Amino acid sequence: MAIEGDRVLLREYEEEDFGAFQALISDSELRALSVLRTPETEAEARLEFNELLADRNRGDRWRFIFAAFLKEDGTFLADAGFEVLKRNATGGVAEIGYFLDRRFRGRGYATEIASLLIAHCFTAMRFHKVIACCDGRNAASEKVMLRCGMRKEGEFARQRFKGDGWFDELRYGILKEEWMARNP
Numbered sequence: 551m552a553i554e555g556d557r558v559l560l561r562e563y564e565e566e567d568f569g570a571f572q573a574l575i576s577d578s579e580l581r582a583l584s585v586l587r588t589p590e591t592e593a594e595a596r597l598e599f600n601e602l603l604a605d606r607n608r609g610d611r612w613r614f615i616f617a618a619f620l621k622e623d624g625t626f627l628a629d630a631g632f633e634v635l636k637r638n639a640t641g642g643v644a645e646i647g648y649f650l651d652r653r654f655r656g657r658g659y660a661t662e663i664a665s666l667l668i669a670h671c672f673t674a675m676r677f678h679k680v681i682a683c684c685d686g687r688n689a690a691s692e693k694v695m696l697r698c699g700m701r702k703e704g705e706f707a708r709q710r711f712k713g714d715g716w717f718d719e720l721r722y723g724i725l726k727e728e729w730m731a732r733n734p
Contacts, residue, residue, distance in 0.1 A: 551606075553616070555666045558659060560616035560630060563602050567617045570626040571599055574651055618648075618663050627654050630663045632671055632680070641678030641726070644671045648694070660694045668698055668729060678726045685710060686718030695722040699732045 552561040563571065572595045602615050615631035630648040637643075646667040650660045664682070671677045682700060684691035700722035708716035 551614070551616075553666050553670050554621070555662050557621055558627065558662050558666065559619050559621050560663065560666060561619070562606055563599065563615065563617050565603065567626070568596070568599050570617065571595065571602075571629060574626075574629055574649055618650075618659075627651055627659055628663055630667060632667055634675075634677075635681075637677075641676060643679045643681065644675065644677045646671070646680055646682050648691075655690065660690070661697045664694050664698050668724065669733070672726045672729055679723060680729075681721060681723040683719055683721050685712070686720050692720055692722075698724065699729060700724045701728075 552559060554560075572592060575595060575598075602613075605611060605613050605615065612634040613631065614633075615629065617626060618628040618630050619626055628648055628650040630646070632644040632646045635643045635645055646664060648660055648663050648667070650663070668680050671680045680700075681703070682691075682695050684695070686705065701724070702720065703723045704721040706719045706721065709719035710717050
C-alpha cells in the first residue's frame with residue numbers, strides 16, 4: 551500500500567528500511583516528546599520493526615505504519631501511520647501519528663504527511679473520525695493538527711509518563727464532514 555502526495559510518498563516498510571527506522575526512533579528529542587513508548591535498544595527496535603512488517607499480512611489488521619520519503623530523491627523523512635480504534639459498518643475512528651526526522655522540520659512535510667493520512671482514512675478506509683494526540687510540550691505537532699483542520703477535543707493533565715515525569719497530553723480530532731467541507 552502506498553499514499554502519494556505532492557512532495558511525499560508514504561509506503562509500507564520494507565526490510566531495507568530498518569536502518570532509517572532505527573536511526574529515527576533513536577533520536578532522543580523525538581523520544582522525549584513522543585506520546586508512544588519508543589524502543590530503547592536496537593534489539594527492541596528490531597522487534598518493533600518486525601511487527602510492522604508482519605502487520606502487512608494480518609487479516610484483522612488494526613495498524614498501518616508507513617515510511618515517508620521525499621518523492622524527488624527518495625530521502626527518508628518520517629515514520630507515520632494510523633491505528634484503527636473503533637470500526638463498524640457505519641464508519642470508525644482512527645488515530646494518526648507521525649515522527650518526522652528533525653533535519654526536515656519547519657518545511658511543511660509533517661503537515662503534508664498528516665493530511666495524506668487523514669485523507670486516506672476518510673476516503674479509502676471510510677472512517678467517520680480521525681484523531682491525533684501529542685505531548686503538551688510539543689507545540690510543533692499541535693500546529694500540524696491545527697493546520698490539518700483538527701480541533702482540540704481535550705487536554706489531559708499529567709496523562710503520559712516520560713523519562714522522569716508526568717506530562718500533559720493534547721487530543722485533536724476531525725470528523726469526515728468537517729474534512730469534506732475543507733476538501734471538496
